[in-house]
Amino acid sequence: MATTSNPLESELQTLQQQAQEAIATVPNLEELEQLRINYLGKKGQLSQILRGMGKLSAEERPRIGSLANEVKEALQASLDQQKASLQTAQIQAKLAAETLDVTMPGVSRPLGRLHPLNSTIDRVLDIFVGLGYTVATGPHLETDYYNFEALNIPPDHPARDMQDTFFLADGRLLRTHTSPVQIRYMESHEPPIRIVAPGRVYRRDTVDATHSAVFHQVEILAVDKGLTFTDLKGTIKEFLRQMFGEELPVKFRASYFPFTEPSAEVDVQWQGKWLEVMGCGMVDPNVLKAVGYDPEVYTGFAAGLGIERFAMVLHKIDDIRRLYNSDMRFLSQF
Known part of the structure; x- marks a missing residue:
């Protein structure tokens, strides 16, 4: 300009x-x-x-x-x-x-895995829920009544010697099995009932390759009109078939439990030998009476298994202590 x-x-x-x-x-x-x-x-x-x-x-x-x-x-x-x-x-x-530089190494974020005990519990529950059972749980700290007496085990009964128990100063105890869940559930529900009860249990036991003072159980209970031992056998055989993925030879051996009559141990033929995997039986009439059920009208069956035993069989684990010591070299395999 x-x-x-x-x-x-x-x-x-x-x-x-x-x-x-x-x-x-x-x-x-x-x-x-x-x-x-x-x-x-x-x-x-x-x-x-x-x-x-x-x-x-x-x-x-x-x-x-x-x-x-x-x-x-x-x-x-x-x-x-x-x-x-x-x-x-x-x-x-x-x-x-x-911009994402695809040539750079990624940030490592290790993924968690289910512990073999948890995955075994989930597998058992999935099977029984699929068979129409409802999951039920209860307290770990129990009274003598629910852990023993209501299950047809009075104070002087020799069956108490079968379970070495952790007692507290106030008379309560750490439950020795998940059977108290069955009593508590029956007290608040009318038949027909079908429940599966998973949980941790406690017994004074010497720890070795096959025993632990703390372990896990899953129990089932069915109460209805007209249930027989045949129904119990059919349920257990179907559970074992789904659990192990094949039709294994199954054997029922007469046994004794104070809360079932008749009672039996269940064996399966596994890798060429018989292996005990469960206990079962028809619910004793005294147990039904304790929760207010009429044993002339209703019958029931129950069964229980140790989760550690199943986990060891399924994963070929040689020592129960491997399940508890948090060794990542062992756990990362699952």
């Missing part, structure tokens, strides 16, 4: 120079928008300058007006160019921040 002594022309030239310098160095889109308003808005600096055109002569107005339009177009072009440049830079920065 040619140098002139007209004040408005000089102001326009100065405005254009200052504005373009400011636009060229603006760091972000928000500040760029503020510059646009400051220079080209209705109350912006260009509008303020043009208010003085009323004082110009008729000959100067067209020239200053044309110059003002040129300044406005130049500033708008600078604004558009800088806006495009800032938008491109913003996109590039976002891409750089969010």
Whole structure:
């Protein structure tokens, strides 16, 4: 632009120079928008300058007006160019921040696994729930009544010698089996019932390759009209078939439990030899009477198994203590 002594022309030239310098160095889109308003808005600096055109002569107005339009177009072009440049830079920065470098090693996040005892319990429960049973649980700290007496084991009964028990000073005890869950459930439910009761149990036992003072059981109980030992055998055979994945030879041996009559031990033929896996029997009438059921109307059967035994068989584990010592070299195999 040619140098002139007209004040408005000089102001326009100065405005254009200052504005373009400011636009060229603006760091972000928000500040760029503020510059646009400051220079080209209705109350912006260009509008303020043009208010003085009323004082110009008729000959100067067209020239200053044309110059003002040129300044406005130049500033708008600078604004558009800088806006495009800032938008491109913003996109590039976002891409750089969010880009995944597939050549870099990933961040290791080890996945947890189910403990073999938990997975065995889940497998047992899935089978019985599929057979129509409901999962039931109960307290680990029990009374003598629920752990023994209601199960047809009075204080002087020799069957108490079969379970060496942890007693507390107040007379309560750590449950020696999950059978108390059956009593508590029958007290609050009317037949027909079918429950499966998993849980941890406690006995004073010497720890060795096949024994532990703390272990896990799962017991089942069914009470209804007309249940027989045939129903019990069919249930156990179907459970074992699903548990081991094949039709194994099964043998029922006569046995004794104070809360079932008749009672039996269940053996399966596994890897060429007979292996004891469960105890079972028809619910003793005295147990039914203890919970208010009429044994002349209802019959029932129960069965129980040790989870550790099943886990050791399924996974060919040679020592029960491996299940408790938290050795990751062992647990990572499952």
